[in-house]
Amino acid sequence: MTTTAGVLARRRRLRPGRLVRQVVAVIIGLAFLAPLIWTFLTSVSTESDVYRFPPKLWPAWDWSNYSRAWQAAPWLRYFGNTILIAGCVVALVLATSLLAGFAFAVMKFRGRGALFLIVMAVMMVPQTVLLIPNFLIAQRLGLYDTYAIQILPWGASVFGIFLLRQFFNTLPPELFEAAELEGAGPIRMLFSIAAPLAKPSMVLVGLNSFMGSWNAFVWPYLMTKSDSIRPIEVGLQSFYGTDGTDWTGLCAAVTFTTVPIILLFLFLQKYFVNGAYGVEGAVRG
Secondary structure (H helix, E strand, O other): OOOHHHHHHHHHHHHHHHHHHHHHHHHHHHHHHHHHHHHHHHOOOHHHOOOOOOOOOOOOOOOHHHHHHHHHOOHHHHHHHHHHHHHHHHOOOOHHHHHHHHHHOOOOOOHHHHHHHHHHHHOOOOOOHHHHHHHHHHOOOOOOOOHHHHHHOOOOOHHHHHHHHHHHHHHHHHHHHHHHOOOOHHHHHHHHHHHHHHHHHHHHHHHHHHHHHHHHHHHHHHHHOHHHHHHHHHHHHHEEEEEOOOHHHHHHHHHHHHHHHHHHHOOOHHHHHHHHHHHHHHHHH
């Protein structure tokens, strides 16, 4: 009885702290959702309500903005281009991250540490500094205004390499030693032992790469000129003109182009959380 009473008393003491954490979590969640909510409310408002001050919290529910926004650009083509580009980028990133991460973590070769530091140093180079040189290189190689120029430069991820290397470092060396004694080579060890265990981390890397490719704007805007190969984010430029910006149409387009990413994240949320926890343990290790 005494033990049960002590447990109940402890739970009562913990409830206020748990309630505070839940309230803080809800506030933070609303803070992140506020831009999305505001974008949606603007997408169903009238043009006059957009410039109204103080703002009108209850919109006019003008759903015609969505039909107008859909007719403003070839969105089916943009969606297809974006899915193609993002899918190819994810496939390349996962392949290169697996191979490089496994090599840096498990395989022994001269200069491994120095080479890994060089790879990590790439993260310190601002991408804006490389825009002009990359533009000139793309033109000379004949890659300007192609799908390839939107895929190949992003086919390797320093984040993905680091993430998987850290995860592979946490695996017991005995796994690979036993496989090596049975005659397994590095490729077989990678795909038979390491890769299946790294699925949560791979989902995290793939989702991060997919979202980065889906939201890419500067690179495809500079490297393409044809609407037939441009992605969604560049298509949103059609709402900017010399006469001003169509804010209601733009917000409507932003809403229906963001929904696929939200659904994908919700569908893979379990794997995303598992991968994040795996990363935390790997980094600590």
